Amino acid sequence: MSIYRRHFVRIASTSVVLIAISGCAGYSQWRDGTNLISEGKVSEGLTRLQQAAQANPEQYRMKYIAERDREVRSIMRQAASFRYAGRTDEALDAYRQVLQLDSHNVEASRGIELIERETREKIELSDARAAYAKGDAATARQLLNAILAESPGQVDARRLLRQLDSHHTRNALLLPALNAALQKPVTLELKDVDIRSALSILTQTSGIGFVLDKDVSADLRATLYARDTTIADALNLILQTSQLDRKVLNDTTLLIYPATEEKRKRYEDLIVRSYYLNSGDPRKLQDMLRTLVAPKSMYVDERLKMLVVRDTEPVQDAIVRLLDLYDIASPEVILEVEVLEVNSNDLVNVGIQFPTSVSASLVGPAGVPASLTIDQLRNLNRNSFPLTFPDPIAVLNLRQISGSTRTLANPRIRVLSHEKASVLIGDKVPVITSTVNQTSSAITESINYLDVGLKLEVEPEIHVDNDVTMRVALEVSNIVKEVRSSSTGLLAYQIGTRNANTVLRLHEGETQALAGLIKSESQTSGSHIPGIGKIPVLGRLFSNDSDSSTRSEIVLLITPHLTRSLAMPDAYAQAFPSGTAEQISTQPLRLTPAAQYSDTGSVGSGAAAIDRAYARPASVNDISPIPSSPPRGAVASPATSQDGLDVVQFGLNAPSQVARNSVFVVDLLATGRGFQRAELDLVLDQPGLRLLKVEPHSGVLIDAKPQGNGLHIAIGKVTQSDGPLAAISLETDPPSNGPVNLSLQNLHVENASNAPLSAAVALPRPIIVSP
Incomplete structure (x- = not known):
């Protein structure tokens, strides 16, 4: 046994020594690793920690994993910061460092892929x-x-x-641009000419080519007598009278096809456009468009107040004009209301109040009332009948009470036109109602509330002249008394009420008083000694009189103050051409005089000018004079020449495209003879640009005033017009629907004798606002 015992002791001792050695080695490695990490040597430190975990897994493995994860999260945060800052090389190094520590880290691998x-x-x-x-x-x-x-x-x-x-x-x-030759003046005398020959004549005059649909009949004839009109208007009139329509293919080619529904469906380009409303109801707008222009397809989104329309460009133009009329902010008004309730009461009580009764009783010898024997009844005397009087025997009343109360409510409420505003100043009184279930005979109770107090309802309607029509309903109620049911014990109320309903029309700031809701009560009572109290004068000593009166009156003062009046559209928006019964268009069918517009673009610049129907490049040679409107009683003098030497020519020099939210300059130009004074309007056909200022050039006197959607410009004496007159600063104000056209209109030029001069203006200049 001793041999085995010695062998066992030797083995145990060896194991203990090994375990102690192993534990000491793991601790030193862990200590070295933590020191390296604190010094910033993360990779070497984690390697030492991993060795400690391998040497003593039970003690250091979980600690190693926790320390590794902490370092991984720190490096991952750095890698993400590098990546978002655009430092990709440093981010890649960080992700790779994470993979060295943890080769199975999915986030690091994903980061490298990203x-x-x-x-x-x-x-x-x-x-x-x-x-x-x-x-x-x-x-x-x-x-x-x-x-x-x-x-x-x-x-x-x-x-x-x-x-x-x-x-x-x-x-x-953008529609294809047609050649400016369509704006040249032309005189046509066509009598019963076939349509192909008529188009051939226009081709020779303007250089515009025509592609005819196969269904255009060769038997169509055209008759037209027109002098000094534009080729474009003559072409439109020929096509309309021949029941034909056109489509612009490029700047020199038109497609001509029969104006039938089938052909229009085949050739007309449809545009999808969305309209977002500020104040209008999209459903009502949809009904209006169906009635007036009948678009081919419409969709309404009431949540976004959006209307999407799919139709041709002329129909879309008409919808834009109608939208300017319909989508107007509703007017608003502030109603200043004063409600005054005056209560007064008076009470007068004067007189002597005597006892109203005297009691007598029968008392026996023992002093007990109404308790007598028969023998005692025989011995009754005056002491057996005591009399009892109230104490005090008389009261002198000298009382007068008077009081007054005033309740004032002064609410101010803002409300839209045709909307109802209500004010309640008072209480909500609960009323309990019992309901018996017929099947189970169970009783359920519900609570409803009655409005008691001052209740005012007003519905205003704001007119164009800033008058306000109001429907006023005033109710003043109070609890008169409480009524309790004898069977159920539920409590009800008797309500006293006074109502007034009226419709009135007031000016802005005018105050109207509504009065006369009066409640008056009076009561007279008196008590006196019968007979004596009726004696005149003397009877006042034997009577007690009481007089009371109460009076309540309600006065309502209401004053409207407009915060936003009805915004009327400009005159140009209230009426506009809408085409014929068969075809919607904002361009009227007419023969425009050739001198109404000159295709200058900007004088001497050759810039492009685009009208609402189509675009065309400008040419100074295409300028035709327009006689300015003479004053009343005067006769306009015709132009002395057609070469432009005696004609004052006005134009605009503007960029064709500008960036959003930018400021740019448009030059007002003039060439030709001098003049004494001139007036004209600079008009924007739709929102998209905002006018900032007008700076005249040296030596030119200019007065510019805002007018509608543009400026009215008055120009003083110019000796020789040859160049810029003023610089007009504008700022882009998106959004806009297509190009924003700048045009010069209503031109009037006079010489030193106040006689009108012949003048010409450029065609509208389109400016595209790019995003």
């Missing part, structure tokens, strides 16, 4: 920008779609795609 994808997307985005700059929209769109398929939130790619779509849509919406 950085590689972002690098690839930057290259593709750069290629897309280069393709877009070269005009290769298809390649650019393909690259952008590939980027967004992998990264839908890529901001730069989405922004460039929006620019691409915007550019594409803008180019698609």
Whole structure:
């Protein structure tokens, strides 16, 4: 046994020594690792901690994992910060460092993949920008779609795609530009000419080519006698009278086709446009459009107050004009209300109040009332009948009470026109109602509330002249008494009420008083000794009189104060051409005099000018004079020449495209002979630009005043008009529907003798506001 015991002791001792050695080795490694990490040597420190965990897993493994995860999270935060800051190389190093510590870390692997994808997307985005700059929209769109398929939130790619779509849509919406020759003056005498010959004559005159639909009949004849009109108006009139229509294919070609519903469906371009309303009801707008212009397709979103219409450009133009009439902010008014309730009461009580009764009783010898024997009845005397009088025997009343109360409510409430405003000043009184279930005979109680106090309801209607019509309902109620049911014990109330309902019309700031809701009560009572109290004068000593009176009156004062009156559209928006019964158009069918517009664009600049129907390049040679309107009683003198030497020519020099939220300058130009004074209007056909200021050039006296959607410009004496007269500063004010057209209208020019001079203005200048 001793041999085995010695062997066991030897083995146990060896094991203890090994365990002690192992524990000491793990501790030193752990200590070295933590020291290295604190010194910033994370990789070496974690390696030492891992060795400690391998040497003593039970004691150091969990600590090692916790320390490793803490360091991994710290490095991951640094990597994310580097990545968002665009420092991709440092972010990649951080992610790789995490993978060295934890080769199975999914977030680090995902981070490296995202950085590689972002690098690839930057290259593709750069290629897309280069393709877009070269005009290769298809390649650019393909690259952008590939980027967004992998990264839908890529901001730069989405922004460039929006620019691409915007550019594409803008180019698609712009109508092809026709040659400016259509604005040349022409005199036509066509008598029963076939339509093909008539179009051939216009081709020789203007250089515009025509493509005829196969269904245009060769038997169509045209008759037209027109002098000094434009080729465009003559063409429109020929097409309308021949039941034909046209489509602009390019700047020199028109497609002519029969004006039938089938052909229009085939050739007319339909545009989808959305309209967002500020104040109007989209459903009512939809009903109005169906009645007036009957669009082909419409959709209403009441949540967004949006109306989407699909139809042709002329119909869309008409809808824009109608929208200017309909979508007007509702007027608002502040109602200042004063409600005054005056209560007064008086009470007079004067007189002597005597006892109203005297009691007598029968008392026996024992002093007990009404308790006598028969023998005692025989011995009754005067002491057996005591009399009892009230104490005091008389009261002198000298009392007068008077009081008054006043309740004042002064609410101010703001309300839209045709909307109801209500004010309640008082209490909500609960009323309990019992209901018996017929099946189970169970009784259920419900509580309703009655409005008691001052209740005012007003519905205003604001008129164009700023008068306000109001429907006024005033109710003043109070609890008269409480009524309790004898069977159920429920409590009810008797309500006293006074009502007034009226309709009145007031000016802005006018105060109207509504009075006369009076409640008056009087009561007279008296008590006196019978007989004596009726004696005149003397009877006052034997009577007690009481007089009371109460009076209550309600006065209502109401004053409207307009905060926003009814915004009337400009005169040009209240009436506009809308085409014929068969075809919607904002361009009237007429023969415009050839001198009404001159196609100068900007004088001497050759810039493009676009009217509402189509666009055409400008040419100074196409200027035709327009005689300015003479004053009343005067006769306009005709132009002395057609070459423009004796004609004052006004135009605009403006950029064709400007950026959103930018300020730019438009020059007002004039060439030709001098003049004593001139007046004209600078008009914007739709929102999109905001006029800032007008700066005249040296030596030119100009007075500019805002007028409607533009400026009225008065120009002083100009000796020789040859160049810019003023610089007009404008600022883009998006959104706008298509190009914003600047036009010069209502031109009037006079010489030193106050006689009118011949003058010409440029066609409207379109300015596109780019995003």
